[in-house]
Amino acid sequence: MPRRVRMYLPGYTYHVVQRGNNRQACFFDAADYVLYLDLMRDAMHRYGVSIHAYCLMTNHIHLLLTPETTDSISDFSRSVGSRYAQSINKKYLRTGSLWEGRHKSSAVDSIGYLLKCYRYIELNPVVADMVEQPQEYPWSSYKANAWGDKNSLVIPHDCYLELSRDAESRRNNYRELFQTSLNSEDLEAFRKASYFSMPVGSEQFVRQMESGDS
Secondary structure: OOOOOOOOOOOOEEEEEEEEHHHOOOOOOHHHHHHHHHHHHHHHHHHOEEEEEEEEOOOEEEEEEEEOOOOHHHHHHHHHHHHHHHHHHHHOOOOOOOEOOOOEEEEEOOOOOHHHHHHHHHOHHHHOOOOOOHHHOOOEOHHHHHHOOOOOOEOOOHHHHOOOOOHHHHHHHHHHHOOOOOOHHHHHHHHHHHHHOOOEOOHHHHHHHHHOOO
């Protein structure tokens, strides 16, 4: 049976998750993380993808992306994933698939959900008990979004910019969001949407995305 064609609506934002094969590690040392970030930096410009937030975990990856075309995310993910896997297999003399099939993706409602998705992504290392504070984890976008650290990968989403007209106040307001954990309902909504590649948002938004009506 042929694979279902992935359709992405330009201008809408998607939470993309890629996992290691059999939930095994896909990053083994600091240089591997750096390589993946470099590959994303190249592919985002080549394929027209805006990266708003990301977190590279040991055995999976979270990205918050807005595509310019219907093929942007698919081409971006294919390029980064295949180039990275080839490099890792060569470096560690390994064979077989590095990834657990294709990436998962879910459209995220900009009203009421998008900033929650930022938190869901950047709090992953805290939830996993890898660090106590999100700024302690070096392989996420948190320090760029919360503290203004220079990061050419991160392009602010309009919802992020609406936190304040002033950059310093905006970052302060963003950090304030992280003082409260996501509730169990929101966590389950993002996990379910990611697992089943379904939209997350209001009932109206979900109906709109499932119908493909932009």
